[in-house]
Amino acid sequence: MAVSLAPVPPGPSAARDPREYEQQLLVRYHLEGDLAAREELVERFMPFVRDLALRYSYTDEPVDDLLQVGALGLLKAIDRYEPGRGSKFTSYAAPTILGELKRHFRDRGWALHVSRDLQERALAVGREREALTTRLGRSPTVRELAAELGWSTERVLEAVEAAGSYEAASLNAPLGSEEDEGSSLIDLIGGHDHHYELVESRHALADGWRELAPVEQEVLRLRFTEDLTQREIGERVGYSQMHVSRVLRRALDRLDDAAAA
DSSP states (O other): OOOOOSOOOSSGGGOSSHHHHHHHHHHHHHHHOOHHHHHHHHHHHHHHHHHHHGGGTTSSSOHHHHHHHHHHHHHHHHHHOOGGGOOOHHHHHHHHHHHHHHHHHHHTSOSSOOOHHHHHHHHHHHHHHHHHHHHHSSOOOHHHHHHHHTOOHHHHHHHHHHHTTSOOOOTTSBOOOSTTTTOBGGGTSOOOOTHHHHHHHHHHHHHHHHHSOHHHHHHHHHHHTSOOOHHHHHHHHTOOHHHHHHHHHHHHHHHHHHHHO
């Protein structure tokens, strides 16, 4: 049954039924531009907003931030609602409020770019994990989550991995333990790369290599690339083992001098 759009006098005595009174407030706002009625509607429906916002309490988002986002969705629902259609306001407002919350997570909550479909899946896995944890008294397995959601385990794992992109940790953040007081995350990762020290040496060796005689290059190649013994090298190049030893020592000394220059 459609609600009458006739002007309604202000005040709680206008209707004894809370739902009817809320409809009357909506009529006063939309027909008469009564901003006081709009403010009262916001106050009356904030508990409803809170219930919807707390569905995302498993995330690291502060509850106050979720409430602010939900309140924005409530205001949009109040402004767009058409009282004359007679539909229940909460049924109309819930998708609008939830949509605003989801948009918040999609557009501003993720530290790294993740597709919207994957974001939705990550949020769905988070909600289901919270529900199963409460029901089972323990953290659910991936198989249990997949069974509840009707997904494959690979789909669940992909969503779980995506959830790790929601918040990025600062490398300068303190570790927080007494033993590591004053230390930060960056102190625990990486290290001195000694390969950088070899760059100049490699350039110098390349120059020294070009200065070697062809037989010296071949002896070095056979020894260190093909891992042949001095006797086997001698058989390849037609030298005695002693001669090969002298060629190796001379070539290595020349390369060592080039690297030290």
